[in-house]
Amino acid sequence: MTEKQIVVLGAGYAGLTAATRAGRHHRVTLIAPEARFLHRIRQHETAAGHPEHRPALAELVRGRGVHHVRARATALDPTARKVFLDTGEALPYDTLVYALGSRTAWHGVPGAAEHAYPAERAAELSERLRTGVPGTVAVVGGGATGIELAAELAEAHPGWRVRIVAAGQVGGWFSAKGRGHVLRVLERLGVDVHEQSAVTGVDPEGLTTGRGRIPADVVAWAAAMDPHPLAAEAGLAVAADGRAIVDGHLRSVSHPEVYVIGDAAEVTVPGTGTLRMGCATAQPMGRYLGRVLAGRTDRPFAYRYAVQCLSLGRRDGLLQLIHGDDSMRPTVFTGPVGRLAKAAIVGGVVSALR
Ligand SMILES: Cc1cc2nc3c(=O)[nH]c(=O)nc-3n(C[C@H](O)[C@H](O)[C@H](O)COP(=O)(O)OP(=O)(O)OC[C@H]3O[C@@H](n4cnc5c(N)ncnc54)[C@H](O)[C@@H]3O)c2cc1C
Structure with a gap:
């Protein structure tokens, strides 16, 4: 010491x-x-x-x-x-x-910080959905966080109508098979997908986007x-x-x-x-x-990517194999295998903290 x-x-x-x-x-x-x-x-x-x-x-x-x-x-x-x-x-x-x-990140979108729930207020969002009269919840963001959130909310709250709103494509960076699986699961869970719809404003009645209005009683923000x-x-x-x-x-x-x-x-x-x-x-x-x-290495930091993993509710998931430079391989594992892979990664993260 x-x-x-x-x-x-x-x-x-x-x-x-x-x-x-x-x-x-x-x-x-x-x-x-x-x-x-x-x-x-x-x-x-x-x-x-x-x-x-x-x-x-x-x-x-x-x-x-x-x-x-x-x-x-x-x-x-x-x-x-x-x-x-x-x-x-x-x-x-x-x-x-x-x-x-x-x-x-709110990206300076007017009304977003006032009217949308970020991940930091996840417990408040949960309470709002649990106690409120079911209506429509819009998840802003077509990245991994937005996809996981939309799937999770749709599965846990079938009484609420869930929409996912993305500036570009939902899961657009995955391989064709990977993105295809994400879209199929969202469809099965009843999630409305709004792509190419950059959000320019948030207010108590919903979202203003480059493609017009998207009504929503509750907005969750998972953009960046x-x-x-x-x-x-x-x-x-x-x-x-x-x-x-x-x-x-x-x-x-x-x-x-x-x-x-x-x-x-x-x-x-x-x-x-x-x-x-x-x-x-x-x-x-x-x-x-x-x-x-600890004085155990003086080598530079090295890092190669291997997989990208999503949970899609409690029963489905996606394990996308990727090259070391983060580009996609064509191979994916879906369904319970993808889900278990994600659970194993999340569990491993906590074990590795100690
Ligand atoms: C819902 C969600 C799902 C995600 N899923 C994935 C995923 O599946 N895979 C993945 O790779 N990434 C995922 N991410 C991203 C991932 O969580 C972040 O990249 C990661 O948390 C970054 O880790 P970090 O240690 O750099 O910082 P953080 O996890 O952000 O930790 C920051 C720390 O700093 C502390 N802190 C902040 N301000 C102060 C201050 N002023 N003084 C002292 N302490 C302070 C915080 O309390 C915390 O302890 C997800 C993010 C979200 C929100």
Whole structure:
């Protein structure tokens, strides 16, 4: 155990994974406001009213040499090497791991933040659907999160009419077989699919889109994610989308004593490309950084994609095989096999946090 002060900001898939590994060798202080793990990849299940599976952070860090401080970072001074917390404390560090993740992006769409439920308010959405008079719920976003949410809501709430609204195609990046399966399942679950319908406004009666009005009593927003703004505010070099630009060892290119991992980082891996935000990329970054901080490797971060996996309600799913550079292979596994594969991945994520 060294006296070096390592501070990890954020206890998501990236930050917690790095902290539990580095804590075996250094004093690690982990800053995050929540008492229970923020298991974001299950938030669509919460929205549909399924029980939450969020282990206590105290249990996940037990015996790992990690001191969890329940607080929010409000500012960062990389020159003085200090993090400021909402408790009023200023925390010095030798090495900072910045893993503040991302949050729902509203894209400046008028009315969206006021009238739509983001994933962060999944429990409120669940309550609204459970207690409200059934009507129409529109899910905005044709990406993985929107598809999973629409399928989950339609299956759990057959009394509600579910619509999915996408600026482009729903699941348009999957192979033809993969997208075909997604559309078939949505049809079976009674979901109305609105494609090429970019949303330009949200109000209490529904959505305004490039193709006209889509009425909705409730709107769920699953359009995109923005990285946490603190890195840009602190003067770290950031890309156009706000992610901090890092080198091959995941160090900020402007402040090398700050490692940035997970959704907060713009990571480009030779041969793979610029990684997309995802638990699938965040957790490997946390694992890698844990090894770096433990002095076990000085190699650059390497990453190749292998699969993409969706839950489509509780009984169906999609396992899409992909090439290392994230392009699609033609092979997919669907139905209960896809569903079980997704459940195994989600379970494996929690085991790997410890
Ligand atoms: C419904 C849903 C389903 C998803 N499904 C998948 C999927 O199947 N596969 C996949 O690859 N990705 C999926 N994602 C994306 C995935 O959840 C994110 O990419 C992932 O959570 C990023 O991990 P992270 O550790 O970088 O950050 P996060 O998980 O966002 O964690 C950020 C951490 O920082 C903390 N924090 C935030 N602000 C502060 C602050 N000011 N001070 C201190 N701490 C702070 C948070 O409390 C949290 O502990 C899904 C996302 C959603 C919303």
